Amino acid sequence: MAPKYKDGEVVATLNGKWISWTHTVVAYAAFLGALIVGMYLHYHKIVQNEFYGYPQEWFPSVSSTIGDRYPERSVFMVFIAITSGPRFALVALWYVLTKKPNSSLPKFVAGVGIFRTLTCGGWTYVTSTDDHGWHDIFMISYLVATLPWTLGCLALSPRNPTALKYRKIFAASFFATLVPLIYFFIQHKVHRVAGAYTTYAFFEWSLVLLDVAFDAVTAIEFANFEIVVKDLRGITRGAGNQTVSDAVLEKQKDKEVGAVFASGFSWSGLVDAAADVYNGFAFWSMLTSLGLLVWYFPLWHMGLSGYEVMVMCTVSPFLLGIKSIRFLVVRQIRICHLLSLSGFLSFLAKSPENRLFSAGFGVWMACLSWAATFYAERSQPHRLEARISAFSLGLIASSIAKFANQTNNPVWPIMHGPNGGWNKLGLALAFLAVLRSTRSTASTGADIPAPGHNKGSPTLAGLGLAGLLFAMHTLLSDSSTMILWVWEGYPIRGPMAVPHGAWTLLAMGLGLIIGLFSPNLARGWAFFGMGSIGAAILTTSSHWFGYYGALALAVYVMAAAPPFISNAARHSPVQTFGVGFFVYNFMVLAHVWTVAYAFVPGGPIMREHTDYVMTAMMLLIGCGVFSATAQTSSPTIQKYKGKPNPAARKQRSYYLYVLLGLELIAIAVAYLRFPSYNYTPYHPETQSISAGIWTVHFSLDNDMWSSEHRMRDVIKELEIDVMGLLESDTQRIIMGNRDTTQFLAEDLGMYVDFGPGPNKHTWGAALLSKFPIVNSTHHLLPSPVGELAPAIHATLDCYGKFVDVFVFHSGQEEDPEDRRLQSEYLAKLMKETPRPAILLSYLVTKPGEGNYNTYVGEKSGMRDIDPSDWDRWCEYILYKGLRRAGYARVSRSTITDTEIQVGKFVVGEPEGSNDIIHEDQVNPGLRFPAxxxxxxxxxxxxxxxxxxxxxx
Structure with missing residues (x-):
């Protein structure tokens, strides 16, 4: 007969530690069993990857081991299925162990644990061969959920020194392993280094072992459980179960970091914070679209159009200098924010002019509304901090939205359904967010001053705000902007837009946390010095070193936002926000003039001087430091009547939750967008290259819609293997800080070289290639008078043979001496290469006349693809060392103002004659699409x- 114990009969008992041990043993058996079976039965097959096999690669990755081969796949699936039972039991016991009254964290962690278990089943039973998309979704969801699960378990860990020590070791090792894992994966996938995938595999297996080991530590605490279930020591009622987080909070209850997470969790508070952040996202979405809409008009007028005056829409805070208007705006702040949503509605306007006016009005109202909001909340620092957090997080959210959509914001007015826009959804969410986040302000119209004495110059505060806004917009509104500043071509020696754009976003989040928790540090001169050094390194250096400067600058700029805006709100909004936006506009114009000097009065002063712009930006921020440091420290989460302010502490935690969610999204996007690099040309059986040239007019079509999708369609249907793009640099405020090549490269499956970066002061030249780019060099050709002429000299691996491709944009017609010097420079460059070569170019000359004879003939060694084609002025395709098989000119439709020219070449055959033959005599694989x-x-x-x- 089973024994009786107190109030019930005990049928059987099981110590809780065996749940952990069972989970650990069976999970390891799943992975290691598959590894042993796979290496015994299919060793050479599972170490083989797309580039190398044995002996260069000699140890299999996790994915290849547990993949599609029988029976190792079955071994893995059987044991993983058995693991699910102990896994769910482990999550349940952890919740019972850690639950506390008035705390939602244990429930959240338990929910994450269940979610991880389900997604594990997803990527286990849906392999990449079954459905690559869903396999990746389940896998990235599992990996993303690992972060809150790990941190949550550490926060809730009972005060057991042994268990805590092992958890820290395993967690730190897990996250540290991610760095070399990513490094060696890039070495394999991008650089194709032999043996790199084997090294990557060891780190991948280490992650698996550490992940399981982290959960195995629960055996130490679960030893206190008997499963009937009976609580033998009363630990589920809180007795004797003081957690590490409790101990920390007891010691730091009066410190800001500890106090933030001390209060209970409320879904309503989180929704309020999310709505507030989305309102910030709406502001940055509208502001970043304004310059792009304005740019359309001088672009199509080929000069100043008059619409450029719309950049001044941001100066609306000057209206707050009129007392009656200021009171009205503050009292009706919700209506003002709702009116600003005309920027979201502008996509409905058919004509570009109306779209610009609608978006401009939206920016006018948004700047007015946010300036009034900051000013109205100044009397209650914790409410002001919430608005500043929302404003800053809105920038991060906007940058992440662009990161997820290949640098186009899906709610911009240049987007709509046919080109991937989410305008209607964005508008609906913005409407709801405004209703939720603008219910009231601390001031109902009266000028309630900020606590304490106002010190520091309001004008200097406004100048500092101008530098801050410009830095946030020009450098941080897209995660790839600063990466392209340091990009110098192949072989890759620095960061890539994907996945390293997530690093920029993480740095931005870190900076904001510093600004919130250490405002005295963020406003100080020492931190300003760090930011200045970062700006100098970014401006003067390339590759990884330049990017480290970019990350330092990103941290500083985001850290400066809370103290700068808080200080500005203490003064007259005219002198701070009005002056700030006004000077910001001139900074925007100045950074455009560095490349557009030929089209504006006084432009030569700024010609090619991004260094002037960066210096001015940091000097303006320095003005803000002068003003902020003069102000007595006034922490936003402070004591109220001598006691801690629990509402302020709780409020801050919700914005940090939103920040955590945004950063997890950024990491997930980086994983999902990582390129496959599994590219093949359209007709490899013919050993041919189909090469095209196209001037894409900055990816804005005739009707002001973003044209990437339309460009993608025609490039794919023309079966172009190598594509030269001109007028392709869109990484400036006036062009939306976008990168057209990211979408085209990922969607078409092509390698990409962006060409000279946005800090090189050209209109851009880019190269897309189905063939690996072995090496590429960027050139700025002689341009003593006119605009700089960019060129790319790339060496491609075409069917095992090296072929050089040049992409080149000559100077303007008005500058003949520039074009003569450029023709001689490029001719010398082409003559010197001993390899077969193709020039994809914009030459600005007539066939057979002038500089044409420098580009074609003995000076260059190049031949014209069709000397009889007299109807050319801009685009030309030249070649040498290849057999020219075909040539076509394709109309542009309404995408741009220039046609597409395409040539077909055969690798390894002599150049041939100029005799034209009928299509019937041509190999079908060499014909152009019908x-x-x-x-x-x-x-x-x-x-x-x-x-x-x-x-x-």
Whole structure:
């Protein structure tokens, strides 16, 4: 008969530690069992990857081991299925162990634990072969959930020194292993280093072992449980179960970091914070779109159009100098924010002019509303901090939205349904966010002053705000901007937009945390010095060293936001926000003039002087430091009537939760967007290269819509292997801080070289290639008078043979001496290469005249793809050392103002003659697509010759 114990009969008992041990043993059996079976049965197959096999690669990765081969896949699945029972029991027991009255953290951690278990089943039973998309979704969800699970377990860990020590060791080792894991994966995938995947595999297996080991530590605490279930020591009622987080909070209850998470959790508070942040996201979405809309008009007018005055829409805070208007705006702040949503509505306008005016009004109202909000909340520092947090997090959210959508913000007015816009959803969420986040302010209209005495110059505070806003907009509104500042081509020697854009976003989040928790540090001169050094390194250096400066600058700028805006709100909004936005506008113009000097009065002063702009930006921020340091320290989370302010502490925690969520999204996006680098040309059986040149007019079509999707379609349908893009640098405020090449490269499956970066003062040249780019060099050709002429000299691995490709944009027609010098420079460059070569160019010359004879002939060694084509002025394709097989000219439709020219070449065959042959005599794999004959498709058709030309 089973024994009786107190109030019930005990049928059986099981010590809780065996749940942990069972989970650990069976989980290890799943992975190690599959490894042993796989290495015994299919060793050479599972160490093989897309580039190398045995002996260069000699140890298999986790994914190849547990993948599709029988029976190792079955071994893994069986044991993982058995693991699920102990796993759910482990999560349940951990919740019972750590639950406390008035605390939602244990419930949250338990929910994350269940979610991880389910997603583990997802990527286990849906392999990449079954459904690559869902496999990745389950896998990234599992990995992202690992962070809150690990941190939550550490925070809730009972005060057991042994268990805590092992948890810290395993958690630190797990996250430290991610760094070399990513490094060696990039070495394998991007640089194709032999043996790198084997090293990567060891780190990948280490992650698996550490992940399971972290949960195995629960055996120490679960030894206090008997499963019937009976609580033998009363630990579920809180007795004897003081957690590490409790101990820390007892010691630091009066310190800011400890106090933030001391209060209970409320979903309503989190929703309020999320709504507030989305309101900030709406502001940055509208502000970052304004310059892009303005740019459309001088772009199509080829000079000043008059619409440039709309950049001054941001100076609306000057209206707050009128007392009656200030009171009205503060009292009706919700209506003002709702009116600003005309910027979201502007995508409905058909004409570019109306779209600009609607967006401009939205920016006008948004700047007015946010300035009034900051000013109205100044009397209650914790409420002001919430608005500043929302404003700053809105920038991070906007940058993440662009990171997830290949640098286009899906709610911009240049976006709509056909090109991937989410405008209607964005508008609906913005409307709800405004209603939720603008219910009241600390001031109902009266000028309630901030606590304490106001010190420091309001004008200096406004100048500091100008530098801060400009830095946030020009450098941080897109995660890839500063990466492209330090990009110098292949081989890759620095960061890439994906995945390292997530590093920029993490640095921004770290900076904001410093600004909130250590405002005295953030406003101080020492931290300003760090930011200045970062700015100098970014401006003067390339590759990883330059990017480290960029990260330091990102941390500083985001850290400066809370003390700068808080200090500005203490003074007259005219002298701070009005002056700030006004000077910010001139900074925007100045950074445009560094490249657009030929089109504006006084432009030569700023010609190629990004260093002037960066210096001015840091000097303006320094003005803000002068003003902020003069102000007596006034922490935003402070004591109220001598006692801690619990509402302020709780409020801050919600914004940090939102920040954590945003950063997890950034990490997930980096994982999902990491390129496959599994690219093949369209017709490898013919050993051919289909090469094209296109001037894409900064990816804005004739009707002011973003044109990447339309460009993608025609490039794919023309089956172009190598594409040169001109007028492609869109990484400036006036162009939206975008990068068209990211979308095209990822969607078309091509390698990409962005070309000279945005700090090189050109209109851009880019290269897309189905063939690996072995090496690329960026050139700025002689331009003593006119605009700089960019060129890319890339060496491609085409079917095992090296072929050089040049992408080049010549100077303007008005500067003949520039164009002569450029022709001589490029001709010398092409002549010196001993390899077969193709030039994809914009030359600004007539066939057979002037500089044409420098580009074509003995000076360059290059031949014209069709000397008989007299109807050319801009675009030319030249070649040497390859057999020219075909040539076509394709109409642009309404995407840009320049046609597409395409040439087909065969690698390894002599150049051939200029004799034109009939299509019937051409190998089908060398023919141009029939889709573009006659009327063509979507406005694209063969023109000039009305059909492609083929050559013997």
């Amino acid at each position: 889709l573009f004959r006659g009327e063509g498709v979507r406005g694209h058709a063969y023109h000039v010759f009305d059909e492609p030309r083929y050559y013997a």
